[in-house]
Amino acid sequence: MTLLIGSLTIGLILSLLAFGILISFRVVAFEDLTVDGSLALGGATAAALIVAEWNPVVATLAGALAGATAGAVTATLHHRFDINRLLAGILVMTALYSVNLRVMGKSNVPLLSHPTVMSYADGLATTLFGHERIVQLSSWEAPGRDIAALLLMFAVAVSTGIVLFLFFRTNLGMAMLAIGDNSRMIRALGVNVGLMTTFALFIGNGLVGLAGALLAQYQGFADVQMGIGMLVWGVASVILGESLVRSKKIGLLITGAVMGSVLFRLLVAIALRWGLNPNDLKLITAVAVFVALVLPKFLSRSSKLVRRPSRA
Amino acid sequence: MLEVAGIRKTFFAGTPNEVRALQGVDLKIEPGSWVNVIGTNGSGKSTLLNAVAGAFYVDEGRIRLDGIDITRWPEHRRAKLIGRVFQDPFSGTAPTMTIAENLALASRRGQARGLSLALNGSRKGELRDRVAAMGLGLENRLDNPIGTLSGGQRQSLTLLMSALIRPSLLLLDEHTAALDPKSADQVIRLTQQFIERDRLTTLMVTHSMPQAAFLGDRVIMMDRGQVVHDISGAEKKRLRPEDLLSKFEELRRANQLDESAAEMLRTQYV
Ligand SMILES: Nc1ncnc2c1ncn2[C@@H]1O[C@H](COP(=O)(O)OP(=O)(O)OP(=O)(O)O)[C@@H](O)[C@H]1O
Ligand SMILES: [Mg+2]
Numbered sequence: 001m002t003l004l005i006g007s008l009t010i011g012l013i014l015s016l017l018a019f020g021i022l023i024s025f026r027v028v029a030f031e032d033l034t035v036d037g038s039l040a041l042g043g044a045t046a047a048a049l050i051v052a053e054w055n056p057v058v059a060t061l062a063g064a065l066a067g068a069t070a071g072a073v074t075a076t077l078h079h080r081f082d083i084n085r086l087l088a089g090i091l092v093m094t095a096l097y098s099v100n101l102r103v104m105g106k107s108n109v110p111l112l113s114h115p116t117v118m119s120y121a122d123g124l125a126t127t128l129f130g131h132e133r134i135v136q137l138s139s140w141e142a143p144g145r146d147i148a149a150l151l152l153m154f155a156v157a158v159s160t161g162i163v164l165f166l167f168f169r170t171n172l173g174m175a176m177l178a179i180g181d182n183s184r185m186i187r188a189l190g191v192n193v194g195l196m197t198t199f200a201l202f203i204g205n206g207l208v209g210l211a212g213a214l215l216a217q218y219q220g221f222a223d224v225q226m227g228i229g230m231l232v233w234g235v236a237s238v239i240l241g242e243s244l245v246r247s248k249k250i251g252l253l254i255t256g257a258v259m260g261s262v263l264f265r266l267l268v269a270i271a272l273r274w275g276l277n278p279n280d281l282k283l284i285t286a287v288a289v290f291v292a293l294v295l296p297k298f299l300s301r302s303s304k305l306v307r308r309p310s311r312a
Numbered sequence: 313m314l315e316v317a318g319i320r321k322t323f324f325a326g327t328p329n330e331v332r333a334l335q336g337v338d339l340k341i342e343p344g345s346w347v348n349v350i351g352t353n354g355s356g357k358s359t360l361l362n363a364v365a366g367a368f369y370v371d372e373g374r375i376r377l378d379g380i381d382i383t384r385w386p387e388h389r390r391a392k393l394i395g396r397v398f399q400d401p402f403s404g405t406a407p408t409m410t411i412a413e414n415l416a417l418a419s420r421r422g423q424a425r426g427l428s429l430a431l432n433g434s435r436k437g438e439l440r441d442r443v444a445a446m447g448l449g450l451e452n453r454l455d456n457p458i459g460t461l462s463g464g465q466r467q468s469l470t471l472l473m474s475a476l477i478r479p480s481l482l483l484l485d486e487h488t489a490a491l492d493p494k495s496a497d498q499v500i501r502l503t504q505q506f507i508e509r510d511r512l513t514t515l516m517v518t519h520s521m522p523q524a525a526f527l528g529d530r531v532i533m534m535d536r537g538q539v540v541h542d543i544s545g546a547e548k549k550r551l552r553p554e555d556l557l558s559k560f561e562e563l564r565r566a567n568q569l570d571e572s573a574a575e576m577l578r579t580q581y582v
Pocket of ligand 1: 323324331332333351352353354355356357358359360
């Protein structure tokens with residue numbers, strides 16, 4: 001039960017990562033590799049500030065802002081200096097490794113002895129369940145603190161999703177959506193595509209940084225390695241979400257990103273429970289993404305092969 | 313009013329692939345005038361339109377629109393003044409977005425885009441009226457993704473989008489060339505309707521001699537990056553497609569002559 005709640009909570013935190021990837025990879029069709037770096041940057045920044053006894057909410061938002069800045073740098077390298085998108089992302093991601101070490105001063109910062117946003121979960125647990133440490137849910141029991149953390153992260157993920165959805169209904173957000181769909185058209189309608197893409201990567205990596213900041217506080221430490229593989233993880237969640245909602249409508253894609261992230265996390269937890277070696281996890285994730293990317297094309301090609309003779 | 317003075321554009325300058333796409337084009341278009349552009353493939357028609365729209369900066373010369381020098385304006389800034397329809401029906405619309413969303417995007421062409429809702433009830437009502445006025449029955453499909461429409465329907469909507477806010481200049485680049493004859497007719501009729509209703513200053517590239525002869529009030533013919541014929545006024549009113557075809561024929565002969573002359577020079581002097 002604790003395992004299930006933990007997976008759900010991490011899945012919800014990482015749905016912010018999936019939102020970020022949805023914005024860069026889908027909304028503005030920019031293959032942004034900054035993500036591994038900006039996630040760790042968000043975690044590192046928040047952790048450093050929390051240790052310096054900042055208010056945890058402010059520290060978390062600072063982590064998001066740091067991630068956002070990293071995204072804007074990647075976009076600027078591409079648009080201002082004509083560096084290939086992938087290379088721009090790799091440059092920033094690589095540089096961030098050193099930046100993150102500088103920010104934290106060491107490779108790992110424990111947070112357990114400091115007040116973090118998870119302390120709010122403790123407060124919430126007390127209001128909800130009184131001083132019972134263990135809560136009885138019909139026949140299951142779970143620590144009240146974990147349930148409160150889950151509720152808190154659910155609220156964060158859902159409200160972020162709603163804000164994003166509303167943003168994409170505005171004039172500004174709709175113009176951003178059009179970039180990935182037809183950048184030539186939206187430029188002819190007067191949108192500065194370079195600037196708008198920079199803004200999109202700012203928002204996207206801000207969400208990734210936010211995910212990193214929350215993840216660090218949830219797991220109780222920030223680590224310079226915490227971003228490794230997160231890009232692929234997020235892409236996997238987005239793809240899984242897309243296959244669940246089967247639509248290109250932004251509202252459904254946002255919903256799908258949350259569902260995909262949570263489901264993916266659960267699948268991984270189950271696989272680990274069944275004895276999957278954690279060291280193999282990233283390999284398996286990569287293969288799963290590869291299959292998800294290739295399978296639809298392969299299927300449509302083979303179905304065309306089947307259809308062609310009947311048309312003649 | 314559009315004023316193009318002495319513009320030149322060379323692609324891949326200084327390489328073996330060098331293309332002198334525009335070699336000194338001068339053109340002045342009066343407000344409300346409709347100019348058709350004809351010419352053989354590769355004569356520089358699209359390059360001229362792209363230069364005016366700002367897809368690239370010209371190497372030399374000036375471009376003024378409504379008295380403003382826009383030579384160094386980036387493309388997105390010129391969009392405030394210019395509406396465009398491309399040849400490819402897929403270029404002008406965002407396929408996964410709905411008809412209403414596409415129109416909402418176009419209704420802020422060249423304006424600041426802030427955090428107010430793009431499509432509220434009254435906005436949608438106005439857009440529905442504009443679509444209904446085209447008479448294609450698309451007003452009942454405002455919430456369908458535009459990608460589900462036919463090429464002709466998409467091109468009609470692109471046309472509506474380009475004129476939703478009145479542009480100082482409308483650029484049409486073979487915008488009916490990719491359509492079947494019936495859709496092409498329909499789009500041309502809409503084009504005429506929009507241009508005449510709003511007195512739009514228009515530059516339209518076409519390969520259809522009947523279109524060039526019977527529509528608009530001026531025809532220019534391009535060849536090798538220059539304007540070689542400019543027909544307007546009474547002469548344009550009398551113009552028939554055959555006259556234009558014979559101009560092409562003349563041009564072909566002159567070019568052949570040029571080539572044989574060049575050949576002669578080569579054999580004698582090289
Ligand atoms: N962006 C570009 N980069 C390189 N070369 C270009 C570019 N645009 C046009 N050209 C070249 O400039 C020349 C003129 O092309 P342009 O497209 O203007 O011809 P056109 O008159 O529109 O022909 P068509 O009737 O085939 O559309 C061609 O040789 C073309 O290859
Ligand atoms: Mg052309």
